[in-house]
Structures are given as C-alpha cells and as structure tokens.
Amino acid sequence: MDLTQQEWTAQQAANQESIIIDVRSAEEFSDGHIPNAELLDIRNPQEFMDGVATLDESKTYFVYCRSGARSAQACQIFKQQGLSSCFNLLGGIMLWQGETTS
Numbered sequence: 760m761d762l763t764q765q766e767w768t769a770q771q772a773a774n775q776e777s778i779i780i781d782v783r784s785a786e787e788f789s790d791g792h793i794p795n796a797e798l799l800d801i802r803n804p805q806e807f808m809d810g811v812a813t814l815d816e817s818k819t820y821f822v823y824c825r826s827g828a829r830s831a832q833a834c835q836i837f838k839q840q841g842l843s844s845c846f847n848l849l850g851g852i853m854l855w856q857g858e859t860t861s
Contacts, residue, residue: 761831761847764856767821770846777819782807782833783852787825791859793852801829816841823848823855
C-alpha cells in the first residue's frame with residue numbers, strides 16, 4: 760500500500776514493532792537515510808531475496824527508496840513472499856521532510 764509521508768510516519772509511529780527498510784544502494788544509504796532504517800538493496804537480487812527470506816511475517820514493514828519506484832516493487836516482492844503488512848513511502852526520500860542520518 761502506498762502512503763504519503765504523513766500517513767507513513769503516523770502508521771509507523773503507531774506500530775512500535777514495525778521495521779523500516781531502505782531498498783536503495785549502500786552508497787545511497789550512506790549519503791543519508793531515515794533513522795533506524797535497515798538496508799536491503801533491491802538492485803542486488805540475490806542479497807535482496809536472501810534478506811527478504813529472513814524477515815518475520817508477523818512484523819509490519821515500512822519501505823522506501825529514492826523516489827518510491829523501487830520500494831513499490833519491493834513491497835510487491837514482500838507480499839509474494841508472504842509479508843503482507845508492507846507500506847511504500849510515496850515520493851521516497853526525495854520528498855522526505857523528516858530527520859535523516861548518515
């Protein structure tokens with residue numbers, strides 16, 4: 760499900776056990792990311808699928824990338840792998856108005 764930043768941050772804050780996933784490259788991640796995000800680079804297919812296989816199906820995932828395209832694709836893959844609670848950040852980190860860390 761695609762969410763605006765306001766919806767994404769509100770739902771993420773309301774779900775204390777949720778996990779934030781950044782699906783950009785390691786280089787993009789090191790340039791700045793949302794605090795507490797875990798990196799799972801979708802452009803590295805084997806590593807990405809291995810990482811998805813380790814995720815807990817009972818958790819909620821909040822996924823983002825640079826513009827929202829890769830994270831939308833990642834959410835589709837998550838759902839195909841049984842991770843049904845997945846939310847995509849519309850506009851990605853390019854439109855992010857909140858805190859970032861590097």
